[in-house]
Amino acid sequence: MRIVDVNEIYSPTGGGVRTYIDRKIEVLAGMGHELIVLAPGREDRIEERPGGGAVHYIKAAGMPFDANYGLFWDAEPLHRRLDALDPDVVENCSPWKSAWIVAQWRGRAIRSYFMHNDNLEAYPKRWFKQLASGKRIERAFSWYDRYLGHCLDQFDTVVTNGPSLTRQLAARGVHVDATMPLGIERAHFSPDLRDESLRTALLQQCGLPPHAHLLLGVGRHHPEKRWPTVIDAVQCVGAQAPVGLVILGQGMDTKTLERHIGDNPHIRLFKPVYDRRRLATIMASADAYIHGCGTETFGLVPAEALASGTPLIVPNGGGTAEIADPRYAEVYEQRDARSCADAILRLLARDRPMLRRAALVASSRVRTDEEHAADLVAHYAAVIAAKAGQPARRSA
Known part of the structure; x- marks a missing residue:
């Protein structure tokens, strides 16, 4: 299975997502699968990984307030790269422009929205905690959940990285198809x-x-x-x-x-x-x-x-x-x-x-990343099999 992860929050300078992705490339390669990451970069370049997999940096604008990250705006270079790679699965983890770029691509792969975080919890609830209760903040930002739901409708499966995130989203009416707790090396x-x-x-x-x-x-x-x-x-x-x-x-x-x-x-x-x-x-x-x-x-x-x-x-x-x-x-x-x-x-x-x-x-009981990867691949295989018997996916 070839998985391409269109990932705006992958940064070579660190962070939990980078640690998770780098190890995921290695683990999937050991299982006979291939993970290729499309990440924003200051220039176009490809970083091959020993044993299989790679990170393709695509030149993109930097993220305001944090130069470690970038933002995709132009669909053409991403679509061209996806066409060339012809993956079985395309993952995306950002609800902004990259989600729509992935949804609008016309390739054969299933689209997976892999949720690493909850922007409502991470930002508005942190910024406005001193001014209002959590429920009031949720009501004020209910437009975000409506937008997120519309965004997720474009994907074949929605996956979270743990039960905590699934519970948060479900409490606000956001649908999740599968919970895949992460693991460590x-x-x-x-x-x-x-x-x-x-x-x-x-x-x-x-x-x-x-x-x-x-x-x-x-x-x-x-x-x-x-x-x-x-x-x-x-x-x-x-x-x-x-x-x-x-x-x-x-x-x-x-x-x-x-x-x-x-x-x-x-x-x-x-x-x-x-x-x-x-x-x-x-x-x-x-x-x-x-x-x-x-x-x-x-x-x-x-x-x-x-x-x-x-x-x-x-x-x-x-x-x-x-x-x-x-x-x-x-x-x-x-x-x-x-x-x-x-x-x-x-x-x-x-x-x-x-x-x-x-x-x-x-x-000795801490969940491993091998266990996480095996569960995730099995879920994708099931989604691919189920989709094979369905009518062609509508264009986003």
């Missing part, structure tokens, strides 16, 4: 990688002794990641217990976060770690992983941390909350620094060996 992550000397060195970077508690956060420096909530919580806890926070990432909010941290020596920002082995070792060596974003539909990084045997401190929203079993995790009210601080203190008060043991048991 579990082979990279293991509790066995825990390195006490590395843990001590990271605490030293935070100006703290080995008996202190090391919290780890990983993710872009972007408003939706809610790092100020985490930082405020750790600063609050620091008055009661020795705790250090290391955040791996970079982005548009880096300077803002540096100012937010101020002269606190116990909170450090470090650049992203792209070497998977090194990242997995850092994860396994932390005392807990802490997350700020409550609108992500699947917690990729928290799942990697759990696969490393690391306890979790996560908000009560989105996909991350779904893996937060009380045996190895503490949950807080999203966007609430005081609640986050209380969750940290609860975790610090727990029996460390028992907490870690519970996370160790859970580490």
Whole structure:
């Protein structure tokens, strides 16, 4: 099966979608399938991947406010590339121009809308939370759900990346055909990688002794990641217990976060770690992983941390909350620094060996990306088979 993913939110500079797609290319190739990504770029170029699959960058305009991403406007180069590739499945994940470009293409492939996020949760509900309730914001933006429903009608199947997103959409009347929970490359992550000397060195970077508690956060420096909530919580806890926070990432909010941290020596920002082995070792060596974003539909990084045997401190929203079993995790009210601080203190008060043991048991049960890919391909095969017995698809 050849799948072409027309993906405006694929960026070579990072992000959960890039991590997911890069690994998906590799996994599908190992299963005998091919995934080719059509992504916006500053120039036309093709990046072949070892073992099969590729990323085709197509010159496109940059996205306002975030130069890491681009936007497709012109259908012709995309249609020409799709004609040449002649895929069995075309995936799309953006509700804007790329969705209509894919829908209007006249090729034989089935069209799949693969939803990585919920724009209503990620943006209006974040922007206007202080002004109105969630329900009121939903009513004000009901036009978006109507638009989204019309957009999704053009596709043969609508897939989400987890039950949290499916529930959110269903509650607003948006139809979903299949829920395909994501998975991680579990082979990279293991509790066995825990390195006490590395843990001590990271605490030293935070100006703290080995008996202190090391919290780890990983993710872009972007408003939706809610790092100020985490930082405020750790600063609050620091008055009661020795705790250090290391955040791996970079982005548009880096300077803002540096100012937010101020002269606190116990909170450090470090650049992203792209070497998977090194990242997995850092994860396994932390005392807990802490997350700020409550609108992500699947917690990729928290799942990697759990696969490393690391306890979790996560908000009560989105996909991350779904893996937060009380045996190895503490949950807080999203966007609430005081609640986050209380969750940290609860975790610090727990029996460390028992907490870690519970996370160790859970580490082997984290869903893998191979399982996700196999389920997704099986779904596409079923859709293709069902469509083969139907009348020709109408043009969008």
